[in-house]
Amino acid sequence: MSGMTTAAAADSEKRSPGRPRSARSEQAIIDAVLEMIADGDALETISIESIAARAGVGKATIYRRWASRDQVVIDAVASMKLPIPEVAGESVRADLITLMSQIGQPNGARSGKVMTCILPQIARNPDLHEWYQQVIEPRRAVTRAVLRRGIDTGELRADLDVEVVLLVLTAPMILQRTMRWNPALDGPDLAERVVAAVLTGAAPPA
Structure with missing residues (x-):
């Protein structure tokens, strides 16, 4: 306009x-x-x-x-946030890939630029930061439930630190998608690679 x-x-x-x-x-x-x-x-x-x-x-x-x-x-x-995708519930790996694939994905041509501009402002504005937490918590809750289900089914180790794993999964997706931290990682398989790397450490002992 x-x-x-x-x-x-x-x-x-x-x-x-x-x-x-x-x-x-x-x-x-x-x-x-x-x-x-x-x-x-x-x-x-x-x-x-x-x-x-x-x-x-x-x-x-x-x-x-x-x-x-x-x-x-x-x-x-x-308004730029995409709806949280539904997970199949058949495997932790597949569900995490589904959830991580959408993080940082542009919803319109300007969304990446908007998020790059607004993230520093969220960091220094307590009211915006509180709002941001409300926006992202539903997605965190779904991912948290997937991880806890994996602990219950034995797909993940029993002593898994769920909150740290949430951070380790999400942070590289946001960093790469918003900042292109490493152009060599650009590609449709980023979520699959991140999930694979994290689950290597999250898997139960053989």
């Missing part, structure tokens, strides 16, 4: 068929926030006024849906 004037956006909403006007306005607001973050704007500089101007809507349109600037930003970033 960048570059679109308020008048042009309003005219577009009047003429565009299909999607309801409220839904189009909401998407324009979400897009505006993500574009500003991707452009490098610090979160503290993003305001309701700047979001409204970028989206081509009035401030009242934003306040009808969100009570504050922070809620708009949180919903905008959360």
